[in-house]
Amino acid sequence: MRSPFRLRQFQPSDLDRVIYINRTCLPENYPSFFFMDIFKKYPETFIVAEEDGDVVGYVMCRIETGMPSLRSLSFSKRGHIISIAVLPEYRNRGIGYALVSRALRAMTLYRASECYLEVRVSNTPAINLYKKLGFEIKGTIRRYYADGEDAYIMVRKINP
Ligand SMILES: CC(C)(COP(=O)(O)OP(=O)(O)OC[C@H]1O[C@@H](n2cnc3c(N)ncnc32)[C@H](O)[C@@H]1OP(=O)(O)O)[C@@H](O)C(=O)NCCC(=O)NCCS
Numbered sequence: 001m002r003s004p005f006r007l008r009q010f011q012p013s014d015l016d017r018v019i020y021i022n023r024t025c026l027p028e029n030y031p032s033f034f035f036m037d038i039f040k041k042y043p044e045t046f047i048v049a050e051e052d053g054d055v056v057g058y059v060m061c062r063i064e065t066g067m068p069s070l071r072s073l074s075f076s077k078r079g080h081i082i083s084i085a086v087l088p089e090y091r092n093r094g095i096g097y098a099l100v101s102r103a104l105r106a107m108t109l110y111r112a113s114e115c116y117l118e119v120r121v122s123n124t125p126a127i128n129l130y131k132k133l134g135f136e137i138k139g140t141i142r143r144y145y146a147d148g149e150d151a152y153i154m155v156r157k158i159n160p
Pocket residue numbers: 025026084085086087090091092093094095096097098118119120123124125126128129130132
């Protein structure tokens with residue numbers, strides 16, 4: 001039987017492992033300073049999942065300011081899920097769901113009122129995960145990814 005996973009905030013000693021997971025799971029990769037810059041600015045929404053002492057997944061987010069809709073004149077804060085991945089052998093056990101749920105809760109600490117993300121139109125596991133979490137597809141960005149694939153923009157309100 002497998003041990004239960006636990007969630008905690010990213011810490012700098014996780015950097016190499018998170019970079020390894022990112023490169024194993026996704027074609028969108030980043031230099032170490034990018035991960036550290038996000039951590040320094042938004043530590044509450046950079047979460048890792050740990051099992052038996054090993055980090056097996058992460059979610060990394062940014063908080064941005066923008067117009068929530070054309071009908072509103074006020075600028076509001078939005079969470080942006082930049083990257084999430086769970087190592088293949090740890091998938092389908094609720095880790096991705098738990099990571100995003102925790103990040104959404106933490107976004108309230110930065111006063112974000114909604115959360116958005118981009119996802120490849122072919123990435124059914126991720127799209128289903130986000131739909132299960134209450135995200136809706138709000139648009140498509142043509143050729144968003146380096147290989148020419150389109151992205152869906154998915155959005156969800158955050159309740160304080
Ligand atoms: C997307 C990803 C993070 C999901 O992580 P996970 O820990 O396996 O997800 P969970 O076990 O929490 O699954 C939650 C829901 O996601 C959906 N889902 C997950 N894997 C799925 C699959 N292979 N096929 C269809 N739906 C899937 C289901 O709706 C699932 O709910 P259910 O178990 O009630 O059916 C993981 O597949 C991954 O790391 N993929 C590679 C990286 C990636 O694509 N990141 C997203 C970039 S936008």
